[in-house]
Amino acid sequence: MxxxxxxxxxxxxxxxxxxxxxxxxxxxxxxxxxxxxxxxxxxxxCKQQVENGNITVNLSDTRQTIHSFGASDCWTAKFIGKWADVSKKNKIADLLFSTDTLADGAPIGIGLTLWRFNIGSGSFEQGAASNITTDWRREECFQKPDGSYDWSKQEGQQWFLNAAKQRGVPYTLGFSLSAPVHMTINGKAFNGTTGTKLNIFADKFDAYADFMVAVSDHFKFNYLSPINEPQWAWGANDQASQEGTQAENGEIASLTKLLSQRFAANSSSTQIVVGEAGSWVYLYGNNTDGRGDQITQFFWPANANYIADKPNVARIISGHSYWTTCPDNTIVTTRQQLLNKVNQVDPSLQLWQTEFGILGDICGQYNGSPRNTTIDYGLYVAKVIHHDLAIANITSWQWWLSMSPYNYSDALVYINDPSGAMNVDNCKTDGIVLDSKQLWAMGNYSRFIRPGMKRVSASISGYSDAVTAANTMMISAYKDENKKKLVIVVVNFERQEKKLKLRNDAIKRKTVNAYITDAERSLKKTVLVTDNILIPARSVVTLETTYQD
Structure with a gap:
């Protein structure tokens, strides 16, 4: 038979x-x-395994050195940081900052290495008279109108600043959205005009610089960002949704020089980071109204607004990834133009991406509203991070809202009220802490790519075209030259599991640690054989191994 x-x-x-x-x-x-x-x-x-080819890593082809991954305390920390339930606050802090692991090897948190502290302008003390629509987006100010300081202000934000330091976050950055309201032309923490000028009395520039230096020195910030998104109009009809002001390049340069003088006089170690452009395009073009082409404006020696030679001015230009992430041709070409401009003006200039979240309609594929924390949105976040790092050579990548109670998709950690509902006002004193795939997808990068690691070239056979890869398979790799550690991040947008092989003479180990984020898992640790690396459908996977010189 x-x-x-x-x-x-x-x-x-x-x-x-x-x-x-x-x-x-x-x-x-x-x-x-x-x-x-x-x-x-x-x-x-779609669930069948597809063998896709080889992972190639060139350890000798080094690109940028990674500085950090970060997020900001806007605006929820003011209330959450004052919750009576310390265990819930610690849970949020652990999700954001912890580098500890669970018993099964999975990370507890995403290990951020930079924390952004919003230096408030006093709209919170004004209450409804601030004309900022909700108290969730108003902020206190450390300085009183008489010029004295109250360092007990921004108590909630200070709790998270200390929590970050306690968990080993190496870098802090203070950022200002507006001058204190007692220095502004309209007495508000937003501009409220369609003009392009900074909302401050001409004779208050020195006072504004003194204020920011005092706050930076008090908290010993590593970095100060004095102006944020100067290209946008903040407020209309005497109403606004948050603090903010327009500013022209000449004003930014003047303010930066004042800050530089004061930091130098104080022997302060705080470095000034300029830019925070509302979109990448304002760094390499769009200067029709004196608020664009900021790489050339601030870092080309022949320009009147040149500031790179001033003390305490970091050789860094920052911008935001909003509005340049779709379609796929745009996410690639925008970042290519950005890097080209840097290489033309000053190849040593670092690019920082200092603000990103899921806002508005994104080519009909994603939307800020309503809240969506699924793997689809996690994959989108990983896609943006990948292109910023692997195309634009970004050295620091920072998220916008670290936590939020809103029915919106722009946070990492979400807060529901004690009943589980999305009721914003009921979250001021207590709530339920929720994670998201946005958080964990960012963690596939931030938890493993540590300060000082260098990006090296990497590819997957069959995915050499960047535009095609943007909607299929993306890969980037990073090495720690001291620990001889190699980290590879693979983003699989496709609905098929992929089988890959990692082959490199410098990699002697036959297995790699893999950390998987997909619909069911969040940085779940497993061990894979280098000749049979399975990348699940619709997933972000971090591979960790060692190499020899």
Missing amino acids: KIYNRSGLALLFFAAVFLLAACDGNDPVAPDEEPDPCMFLGVDT
Whole structure:
């Protein structure tokens, strides 16, 4: 009697099913239904393993040195940081800052290495008279109108600043959205005009610089960002949704020089980081109203606004990734133009991405509203991080809202009220802490790519075109030259599992640690064989191994 193995029986079975289907005259899909492209004869082909090729890493081809990954305390920390339940605050802090692991090896948090502290302008003390629509977006000010300081202000934000330091976050950055309200032309923490000028009395520039230096020195910030998104109009009809002001390049340069003088006089170690452009395009162009082309404006020696030679001015220009992430051709070419401009003006200039979140409609694929914390949105975050790091050579990548109670998709950690509902006002004194795939997808980078690591070139066979890869498979790699550690991040946008091989003469280990974020897992640790690396469908996977010189 002939014995059939399981594979043979399976082939016979599918052949029989195929013949039956061919003989059946009935349409297996109802006329009003779209056929599932993944299904063939009852088999989900999208779940079948596809061998895609080799991972190639060139350890000698080094690119930028990574500085940090960060997020900001805006605006929720003011209330959350004052919750009576310390365990819940610690849970949030652990999700954001911890580098500890669970018993199974999975990370507790995403290990941020930079924390952004919003230096408030006093709209909170004004209450409804601030004309900022909600107290969630108003901020206190350390300085009183008489010029004295109250360092007990911004208590909630100070709790998270200390929590970050306690968990080993190496860098802090203070950022200002507006001058204190007692220095502004309209007495508000927003501009409220369609003009382009900074909202401050001309004789208050020195006082504004003194204020920011005092706050920076008090908290010993590593960095100060004095102006944020100067290209946007903040407020209309004497109403605004947050603090903010326009500013022209000449004003930014003048303010930076005042700050430089004061930091130098104080022997302060705080470095000034300029830019915070509302979109990348304002760093390399769009200077029709004196608020664009900021790389040339601030870092080309022949320019009147040149500031790179001033003490305490970091050789860094920062911008935001909003509005340049779709379609796929745009996410690639925008960052190529950005890097080209840096290389033309000053190849040593660092690029920082200092603010990103999921806002508005994104080519009909994603939307800020309503709140969505699924893997689809996590993958989108990973896609943006990948292109900023691997195309634009970004050295620091920073998220916008670290936590939020809103029915919106722009945070890492989310807060519901004690009943579980999305009721914003009921979250001021207590709430339920929720994670998100945005958080964990960012963690696939931030938890493993540590300060000082260098990006090296990496590729997957069959995915050499950057625009095609943007919607299929993306890869980037980073090495720690001291610890001889190699970190590879693979983003699989496709609905098929991929089988890859990692081959490099410098990699002697036959296995790698893999940390998987997908619909069901959040940085789940597993061990994979280098010749059989399975990348799940719709996932972000971090591979960690060692190498030898």
